[in-house]
Amino acid sequence: MNNKALRQRQDNFVRGVIYTLGSIGALVLATIIWYVVSNGIGLVSLDLIMGDSRTFNTDVYVETAPGNYPLEGYTGELELFYSERWGLGFVDTFNRAGNEAVEIGYVHPDSPFNQSLDKNGFDEFGNHLVIEVRPGFTIEKGFTDTAIFLGRNGAEQIATIVNQANVIDEISIQSRGDGIRGSLITTLYLIGMTLLIAIPIGVSTAIYFNEIAKRNRFTNTIRTMVDLLTGVPSIIYGLLGAALFIPLLNNTIQTAGGSVISGALTLAVILLPTIIKSTEEALKVISNDLRQGSLALGASKTQTIFKVVVPSAVPGILTGVLLGVGRIIGESAALIYATGAAIKDEIILTERSTSLAVHIWTVMQGEKPNFELASAIAIIILGVVFVMNFVIKLLAKRLSKAMY
């Protein structure tokens, strides 16, 4: 009896340990999600996704006379101080460094500030560049025909001064910046180009292994070589991109250093093992009856592969593709070498750029890492990756239910 109680106590202790250690994973996942969301959710907006990454400072003015632009449809949360004569609203807020600042809170759709002129920027004909003043721009200072104002005057006073003005000589603005449009577009380019390269090669390789190759030493050797790719860390792939693809592209299509294309080529190599593996898994479960039926009907081997085998393997290929997309979105180490880590706003395929993940890497560097922006991008990446995970699971369920 005593023994039994002792054993029970021991068992319960061990059970407790198992439950505790077993729940650590869930705890960690919850902490990561909580951290990323609580830090980044404030930044996630259309502005972030569509905005430029760079801030620019400049002075703008308008040549038109004041008009009457009644406030309509302001939905912001902050109190807006509005100048009806110029169609411009100001809000008191804090900038990213945490200091008080006055921002543009609203611009009337017909306001002349939608087409204000840049005092310092000129196009090739010597005309002033047109700048669209948008909500979120910070006001540094300005002067009108009647008064001068500074950012620290506060939104209310600035709005009054602006409203009294008949001519606006100059407003110094700073655009918001820290947008991720460039990196988002690069990521989409990378996904498209990488899949375009990796799918044909990967699927053909899987077909070769499963449908064509004879069991001999040659096949075994190349299969082992492909399998070895799985264990290669991504930073090593990055070195491959830097040592092979970048010089190759520099010498053929005259790129200068890393480019989106060299990144895509590198990522394609990274994806190959994944795509080959999942395609092969799908090919393996296709019943031989189907192949033999097709051959017996007089179809050639080529026809059988393209019209019978490949269509049946589509869910498996899709799984590989989705896994690959997740990998592309999250890949950082390889791309730091293969495409560089310079954030760009205008994407040119033959030039350096950053994907979303490398964007995080770049803003986390230096003395003051930008946790808010990094977390906001992380929310987007995690969202995509988790949804992808869910879809893959769904596909797998479908796949196992499908009849072959």
Next chain:
Amino acid sequence: MISIRDVVTKENIKRKNTIDGVTQAIFMASAILSASFIVLIIVFIAFKGLSPFLLNYEGYNFQQGTVDLDPVNPISFLTGSQWLGGTLGLSSDYGIGFAIINTLIVVFLAIMLSVPVSVFTALFIAKVAPKRLANVMRTVVELLASIPSIIYGVFGLGIITQFVVFVAGFFDYQTAAGLSLLSTVIVLSIMILPTITAVSETSIRSVDKTIIDGSLALGASDIQTYMKVVLTAAKSGIFAGIILGVGRALGEATAVALVSGNLFAGIQLNPLGTTATLTSRMLLGIKDTTGIDYDIRFSIGLVLMAVIVITNLSLNFVMKRLGGIHEQ
């Protein structure tokens, strides 16, 4: 009427065979291309990574202008306890020995921390937990596996380093803002947790049911059976998971680089001090994409590959020995 003889002609058969031959050749070419990348990786990284040991690079410095640098000495590179002796651009005295040791220390500690948690999580999912809870935990592990390394880096820098600062506060110890060996080990152990858990879970679930029933029939409780019979029977699978985890930990780059603190010299045994791994040395401080300071990173890449291969081979050797004992 079309007679079958009109269709099945010698020419048609010949054409069909040609087409089959061509497509098969294309498939084979793809397979050879896929297989060739492992060779290309080794050849091209070796090509670039060996040149610092063979060539005289041109260095540059504001004071002295262009200077000629001696080739890096491979022995002192492999055994050096300092990343760069001398000024950047004026010296080719690179060393990586300390980072090799630090990498092994970091990975060893991360495995030590991760294995108990992973194995018990696997046991929890496979045997102990009710089915619903097990499914939830399985999804949790899958999601953890799908989180990209850079996000673990953000998490590490945002939370783990703060935790380390907090811990260091108890010992009145000033850390480099929490960038430390301890943070690196914690981040890495979290990152390899899903790998080890997934492999261990598969092997725990595939333990022969008759062994379990036998143990239960002999009067062992279910927990005793899990701990003494199931885990022992799943030993080789768990070990395979550990080997995979070690591989992943050795090659992990961005997250480690963000929290390691970028140590420049010396072996770090103090958990609260900064450290440097091979990968963090490769990633941090890239200033230019030419010159010796860039190319030396390919040499580190070669060393990293060698370390991975050697570790893998020795662990596999150990596993075979362990397996052998088990079978006797």
